[in-house]
Amino acid sequence: MTQTGTPTPEQRQKIVLAYSGGLDTSIILKWLAEERGYDVVAFTADLGQGDEVEEARVKALNTGAVSAYALDLREEFVRDYVFPMFRASALYEGYYLLGTSIARPLIAKKMVEIAEKEGAVAVAHGATGKGNDQVRFEMTAYALKPDIVTVAPWRDWDFQGRADLEAYAREHGIPVPTTKKDPWSTDANMLHISYEGGILEDPWAEPPAHMWKLTVPVEQAPDEAEYVEVEFEQGDPVAINGERLSPAALLTKANEIGGRNGVGRLDLVENRFVGMKSRGVYETPGGTLLYHARRAVESITLDREVLHQRDALGPKYAELVYNGFWFAPEREALQVYLDFVASSVTGVARLKLYKGNVITVGRRAPRSLYDKDLVSFEAGGDYNQHDAGAFIKLNALRMRVQARVDAKAEKQG
Numbered sequence: 001m002t003q004t005g006t007p008t009p010e011q012r013q014k015i016v017l018a019y020s021g022g023l024d025t026s027i028i029l030k031w032l033a034e035e036r037g038y039d040v041v042a043f044t045a046d047l048g049q050g051d052e053v054e055e056a057r058v059k060a061l062n063t064g065a066v067s068a069y070a071l072d073l074r075e076e077f078v079r080d081y082v083f084p085m086f087r088a089s090a091l092y093e094g095y096y097l098l099g100t101s102i103a104r105p106l107i108a109k110k111m112v113e114i115a116e117k118e119g120a121v122a123v124a125h126g127a128t129g130k131g132n133d134q135v136r137f138e139m140t141a142y143a144l145k146p147d148i149v150t151v152a153p154w155r156d157w158d159f160q161g162r163a164d165l166e167a168y169a170r171e172h173g174i175p176v177p178t179t180k181k182d183p184w185s186t187d188a189n190m191l192h193i194s195y196e197g198g199i200l201e202d203p204w205a206e207p208p209a210h211m212w213k214l215t216v217p218v219e220q221a222p223d224e225a226e227y228v229e230v231e232f233e234q235g236d237p238v239a240i241n242g243e244r245l246s247p248a249a250l251l252t253k254a255n256e257i258g259g260r261n262g263v264g265r266l267d268l269v270e271n272r273f274v275g276m277k278s279r280g281v282y283e284t285p286g287g288t289l290l291y292h293a294r295r296a297v298e299s300i301t302l303d304r305e306v307l308h309q310r311d312a313l314g315p316k317y318a319e320l321v322y323n324g325f326w327f328a329p330e331r332e333a334l335q336v337y338l339d340f341v342a343s344s345v346t347g348v349a350r351l352k353l354y355k356g357n358v359i360t361v362g363r364r365a366p367r368s369l370y371d372k373d374l375v376s377f378e379a380g381g382d383y384n385q386h387d388a389g390a391f392i393k394l395n396a397l398r399m400r401v402q403a404r405v406d407a408k409a410e411k412q413g
Helices: 023-034 052-063 074-087 099-118 133-144 162-171 247-260 285-301 304-323 329-342 387-412
Strands: 014-018 039-046 067-072 122-124 149-151 185-188 193-196 226-233 236-240 265-271 277-283 347-354 357-364
Touching: 014 023, 014 099, 023 039, 023 052, 023 162, 039 052, 039 099, 052 067, 067 099, 074 099, 074 236, 074 247, 074 285, 074 329, 099 122, 099 133, 099 193, 099 304, 133 149, 226 247, 226 285, 236 247, 236 285, 247 285, 285 347, 285 357, 304 329
Parallel strands: 014 039, 014 122, 039 067, 122 149
Antiparallel strands: 185 193, 193 277, 226 236, 226 347, 265 277, 347 357
């Protein structure tokens, strides 16, 4: 006899779980099946994690998933998410290149597509109730399928922390990847690796030397500088050192070059959308390299006011991505403008990499706004230096008026 509230096999409904193969999502998969009575369809997005993707798919099936998807999304990720974000020159709170944030809308989009294909009634994720990812996953799901049910086990179950999860894993024969040697959580994709939790929750503690995966320590970086040239066409990088590459291959190449020179480490205490501060440690070697290359080409291809306006909008755009509003109309509207601005960013940047530093040493463009004759200290060009006096007086007029008013008031007072 079936107990009340426990569905029979014929009554069980499907749920699509964003599955990484890590401790949290492995427990969640089993919990959704055992405690909530769902048939779990696992979905692992291949965003450049390598062998981990297939390992996760197999582990999902072994843990009880009725089916498991592992989709290669590398080109789509870089082409349709990373590069559009790069065109906005987006940095969250002045530093963070949004490696985790920009992956979430794509993962959630695919979750919804799989849910529709499988006839699933719900989607689930492994984000905690304190983090930003819960917002990003669910905001995207609702934007694309308003009637979808979202399940966030970390907000529903009675587990209090990693110790409870590890005990549940041992009870159900689920391998536990977290060890005392590496007591932190990681998230990896083609753009970056993030590290948080565990010993990193102390903002005074330096990250362990063995933690880093993509970048060499600056102390071990080569003693000789490495030069690299990055070519852009209409806002997107298309070649490195003269070799044209697909978006994913180009970012992979940039990661290799930046990583071996110790480029792209970041240790940041950031403001989460949900209202608390958290510490995130990041490796973004290729993204850091491309960011500096882009700024170099933009410096000679973008009009002053256009560049300044773009830079004023960049933080807002970054905030929208960070907070989970990728599919919101305001982000999409901003993208149209930013893509128009980026359409003139065609040229080549030459960078010098040395022990964690990215130094711009050259830039050129077929439609450069830099006019050597105009700016030269030598005579020539269309600029009449005598015009500067009137220009300065006109711009100083309001301050001169204010000074006179202040002086008059001081005499009367």
